[in-house]
Amino acid sequence: MHRFSPHPDGVMLTLFPEEAEALVMLPEMLDSVGEVPGDPAASRLAVSAYPDDPDADAEFGDWLGPQLNIGRAADRSAVTTSLEVARTEPVVLSMEEAEAWLLVLNEARLTLAARLGITEEGWSDDQELDDTAPPLAYLTFLTYLHGELTTVLLEKL
């Protein structure tokens, strides 16, 4: 079964109830980024635009940082709203909602990967990593969803 599939009005989202339950925690997880000092996800989600120029970087952050936070909050809200429906029945996402899902899924993947200390390519094939451990299993699940949604949205460009 495809979780994301093309629809004339956007993208159809179809989830098993237990999958929808597993995704409910996404916005909350993203809201928690940076709450714990030293959270590696915080620096991954706030990349320095001018790594060699702190003043320019601060100016960039002052200008666009609030816009970034507002956009991310709106994305999480859109995901939460559509998930409430998707827990019981398939839901048609508008293109804007589908884009919000794409960004939230990727943000969550980046967060988990940073917290797992993934810094090298090929992590998904790394036999040293225990793919039954909750964070990695969750990352694998999100990666599957994200890849499927990307494919659908590429077809719509």
Next chain:
Amino acid sequence: MAVLPDTVDVPTTDDLPVEDHGWDVVVWNDPVNLMEYVVYVFRKLFGYSDEKATKLMLEVHNDGRSIVNTAPREKAEMDCYSLQRHGLWATLQKA
């Protein structure tokens, strides 16, 4: 009928604006963003063809980084912001 002025101010090079070579928007490789997703982002944000977006994505993947656009500073900053909003590792440098 036009009247010729008594004197003519001849522009010198000092009067020319400082040449703005623009700012490069650089995307760096990372182990998490999927290749297909990076192609999608380049196509969506810059309107690139699939061929060009794929070429740039492969530069990022194989060379570690790629200059995906060069523009005046404000536009380059907006591009950088949009890429970061999509989770890509994007920075700016003088062209």
